[in-house]
Amino acid sequence: MIDSFKQTVEQGKKLAGLYLDGLRLSAAETLTQMFSAIALAAVILLLGIIVLVLIAIGACALLSEYIAPFWAYMVVAGFFVIVIMLLVALRRVLFLDPIARFISGLIVNPPSMPADENKENAEADEHPGQ
Numbered sequence: 295m296i297d298s299f300k301q302t303v304e305q306g307k308k309l310a311g312l313y314l315d316g317l318r319l320s321a322a323e324t325l326t327q328m329f330s331a332i333a334l335a336a337v338i339l340l341l342g343i344i345v346l347v348l349i350a351i352g353a354c355a356l357l358s359e360y361i362a363p364f365w366a367y368m369v370v371a372g373f374f375v376i377v378i379m380l381l382v383a384l385r386r387v388l389f390l391d392p393i394a395r396f397i398s399g400l401i402v403n404p405p406s407m408p409a410d411e412n413k414e415n416a417e418a419d420e421h422p423g424q
Contacts, residue, residue: 324400327400328400331396350370353366353370354366354367354370357369357370
């Protein structure tokens with residue numbers, strides 16, 4: 295009776311360790327996806343800023359052929375002020391909601407294994423010890 299209890303405790307410890315390992319792997323996968331999304335967003339943001347600067351310079355050069363250069367720069371600056379005001383007004387729709395949906399999707403519904411891995415794991419469960 296005591297041996298049976300000891301075996302049950304040992305198996306419980308092993309099961310708890312496996313659950314903890316699964317939790318660690320799930321957390322690592324979630325963090326990896328989150329950090330890769332952040333890195334991708336940072337690269338896209340950096341390249342977007344470079345493109346916007348070059349477009350602004352080109353727009354100023356083009357407008358300065360028709361109006362005074364000072365006013366050409368003011369028109370381009372005014373355009374960017376309007377864009378910034380729109381981004382601030384629509385920040386919830388454009389930024390907060392998608393980010394919250396992405397993070398909650400990672401945490402609440404962790405990504406499942408691809409079909410091929412599920413199939414391999416199911417076959418391994420059917421034929422243990424191979």
